[in-house]
Amino acid sequence: MESPAQPPTPDAPATDADAADRLLLDEAAAVIAATPAGRLVVIDDVAGALTLGAAERGAQQIRVHQDLITGERALAAAAEARGLTDRYTSLPLGPELFAGATTVLLRLPRSVDRLAEVAGLIAAFADPSVTVIAAGRIKHMSVSMNDVLRTVFDRVDVSHARQKSRVLTATGARPEAARAVLGAWPRTADHPDIGLRVAAYGGVFAGTKVDIGTRFLLQNLARLPKTATAVDLGCGTGLIAAALATANPDLRVLAVDRSAAAVDSATWTAAANQLSDRVEVVRADGLETVADGTAELVLLNPPFHNDAAVSTAIARHLFAEAARALAPGGELWCVWNSHLQYRPSLEKMIGSTRQVARNSKFTVTSSRRR
Structure with missing residues (x-):
């Protein structure tokens, strides 16, 4: 076939x-x-x-x-x-x-x-x-x-x-x-429960909604390590980047995605929440714009589809990018569908990995770079 x-x-x-x-x-x-x-x-x-x-x-x-x-x-x-x-x-x-x-x-x-x-x-x-x-x-x-x-x-x-x-x-x-x-684009939606406005162009994952994996990760933001910088890898609409910057007024966030529609959406989301001065949005493949061993904190809600096909290839590529870019002791915080069992890969590619939270569908882990 x-x-x-x-x-x-x-x-x-x-x-x-x-x-x-x-x-x-x-x-x-x-x-x-x-x-x-x-x-x-x-x-x-x-x-x-x-x-x-x-x-x-x-x-x-x-x-x-x-x-x-x-x-x-x-x-x-x-x-x-x-x-x-x-x-x-x-x-x-x-x-x-x-x-x-x-x-x-x-x-x-x-x-x-x-x-x-x-x-x-x-x-x-x-x-x-x-x-x-x-x-x-x-x-x-x-x-x-x-x-x-x-x-x-x-x-x-x-x-x-x-x-x-x-x-x-x-x-x-x-x-x-x-x-x-065209007057409808980008679409926007307010989410009072998380205190953010989300903007989305057509085709971006979850649109103006807060997908359940991202929502579970956001519930654990208070447990993040204190850093001066952070990266929202595979940022989509930029919701995670906006939440990070809102929670910490001293934090500077880099939001990265390979999709032009996602980058445009994340740029609008940052502007809609008055965060453009602290959220930089870049179109790139993974963390190619980040120097080796320099990232303090990376957050990731990896896709598990490559177009229509179920695939873990993109997630593993992004894990490898995080492993390269993270500074020694830096952390990758990742939310993933529990059935995908990413923890062994995270341990092998990045370093010591602990479970931060788990519900009926998702797991949040923190992996510390060796």
Whole structure:
């Protein structure tokens, strides 16, 4: 059975095009060939298959946005290997990315909120004649995706299925409706029980909610060691970073995530809680911006999915990053689903690990760097 393309990590190298990528490129072949240079945009390409596939079909001056920095790097490496580095430019998600675009190739996100935000940007800022060709694996698609597209486009056509994948084609952009949709981003929510406002862009884990693992970790913040600095690793909306900075007015916090949407969300969360002067938000793979042996305290609520697949690879990569970056005696505080049994890995990779708290679902541990 074919394995779906996964976001690349150090433990899972970039994969080739999967069935949804190939179907999208086949369905879009004639449109790609007819699109003038500089008018094609590719969104959320997992590891570069769509961008390079379009380039090999003659597309020039492609504008690309990938949410994950690891995806950007996978595309850059593949483009260099194929001699196609001059065929595309990576840009942030925003008006410049879509200005004047007549064709958009989109790998459908699993999050309907992410699709709503991206579709709104396309309809608001692309050429009114824009055609959006979006593909996904059927098991991750829903009828609500068609409804989201119809909110800002007049017509949505659905392709026949092939290899458990399908394509949606949207035309007839409605800019006024799109601008109304965009006014909802980022979404915000107040949480009086923790004294914070959370901001979230589409597709960020938990959105404006406080997920139960993070909530359990927050209940144990008073037991943290006193430090001058701390790192919120895999920060998502920046909720942990904001809670740390709020609890300790002298603390400076670095919030790190590989997702551009997460970084934007965490930046807004810090600003919404008047913490921008003490919370720095960085888009990076793990702790690559932190020098070896310098971090005093790292907090982590690691993901256990790599896109749709259950995987511990990302968590173990982040444990290794913490092990490298922590100063001797520095601590990694981690909350994890107890069934994942991370404690032996934490002991091996970082050092002495103790259980701080445990409930019916989660465990909080503290690992001290040797």
